[in-house]
Amino acid sequence: MNRDWSTFIQGIGTLHSSRTLRFSDEFREMYMNAFRIPDGCRILEVGCGTGALAASLRRWYPAARITGLDRDSAFVAFARERCPGVRFVEGDATALAFPDGSFDVTISNTVAEHVDPARFFAEQYRVLRPGGVCLTLSARRGINAPAPCVDEQTDFERGIWDRVSARFDEIEERVGMRKYPMDEREYPLCMEEHGFRNVSTEYLAVDLTPDAPGCPRSRARAMIEAERLSALDALSALEAAAGDLVSGEELARMRALAGGRFDKRLALYQAGERQWDTSVSLTMILRGEK
Numbered sequence: 092m093n094r095d096w097s098t099f100i101q102g103i104g105t106l107h108s109s110r111t112l113r114f115s116d117e118f119r120e121m122y123m124n125a126f127r128i129p130d131g132c133r134i135l136e137v138g139c140g141t142g143a144l145a146a147s148l149r150r151w152y153p154a155a156r157i158t159g160l161d162r163d164s165a166f167v168a169f170a171r172e173r174c175p176g177v178r179f180v181e182g183d184a185t186a187l188a189f190p191d192g193s194f195d196v197t198i199s200n201t202v203a204e205h206v207d208p209a210r211f212f213a214e215q216y217r218v219l220r221p222g223g224v225c226l227t228l229s230a231r232r233g234i235n236a237p238a239p240c241v242d243e244q245t246d247f248e249r250g251i252w253d254r255v256s257a258r259f260d261e262i263e264e265r266v267g268m269r270k271y272p273m274d275e276r277e278y279p280l281c282m283e284e285h286g287f288r289n290v291s292t293e294y295l296a297v298d299l300t301p302d303a304p305g306c307p308r309s310r311a312r313a314m315i316e317a318e319r320l321s322a323l324d325a326l327s328a329l330e331a332a333a334g335d336l337v338s339g340e341e342l343a344r345m346r347a348l349a350g351g352r353f354d355k356r357l358a359l360y361q362a363g364e365r366q367w368d369t370s371v372s373l374t375m376i377l378r379g380e381k
């Protein structure tokens with residue numbers, strides 16, 4: 092359909108690495124207890140991005156029939172490659188190309204705030220069978236305390252971001268980025284207004300702290316590398332969105348500065364010099380039944 096999200100908002104690497112950490116098997120029981128859905132059901136993931144959650148659902152519900160849908164064709168192509176056993180389709184959450192009552196469960200993660208809630212919930216209600224479950228996962232304000240060595244932007248970098256900020260404002264407006272924010276009260280009310288019953292909310296915290304005792308080294312490194320990817324993807328987005336406003340030399344310098352900061356973070360980790368940088372995401376899990 093288009094590649095706006097993966098080109099300008101969150102690159103494939105950013106989304107996939109951060110979500111793979113967030114939906115890792117370490118948290119399986121916590122998510123499954125909140126979802127309360129049986130194995131063997133027909134699941135539709137709306138706005139599946141690169142398929143990281145779908146891949147976890149594949150492992151956690153081995154008998155489920157899972158479909159992932161997203162309107163970004165680059166995400167869908169990546170997900171098809173990476174996640175066998177799930178059907179991935181391009182499509183629009185506001186006009187789902189599925190018959191009424193064709194799923195037992197619909198699920199989404201950090202999608203609702205970008206889509207008109209009237210269409211978002213009405214369409215999921217329509218494609219669910221009577222008694223089916225709608226799970227809406229929404230990121231709430233978490234904790235983000237980066238290591239000082241990755242948090243120091245130079246005046247040069249700040250100047251470039253200021254130069255291109257209007258361009259990103261236009262893009263975010265065009266793709267509907269966070270166009271429909273809702274707070275913790277409004278979400279359940281909205282689901283009830285769209286016909287869902289037995290609506291419940293739950294909040295799950297996922298703690299990503301590389302220096303935490305007991306955090307396996309490979310996982311700690313994956314946390315640092317996920318942050319690096321996010322920083323470098325942001326520069327690819329900058330080039331795609333505003334390549335005419337920034338020179339190749341400036342971009343190369345930005346990349347070198349960003350890469351160098353994460354090299355330093357990794358070196359500190361390898362040397363056992365704890366930074367205690369942390370990212371704790373708080374996910375609201377809304378559950379409603381048709």
Ligand SMILES: C[S@@+](CC[C@H](N)C(=O)[O-])C[C@H]1O[C@@H](n2cnc3c(N)ncnc32)[C@H](O)[C@@H]1O
Nearest residue numbers: 096110138139140161162163183184200201202
């Ligand atoms: C913040 S990302 C989350 C992706 C994925 N759920 C995850 O957690 O990794 C939002 C996703 O919603 C998708 N999206 C936004 N509006 C959409 C729409 N109307 N129909 C289908 N997908 C949409 C974007 O392409 C993007 O993949």
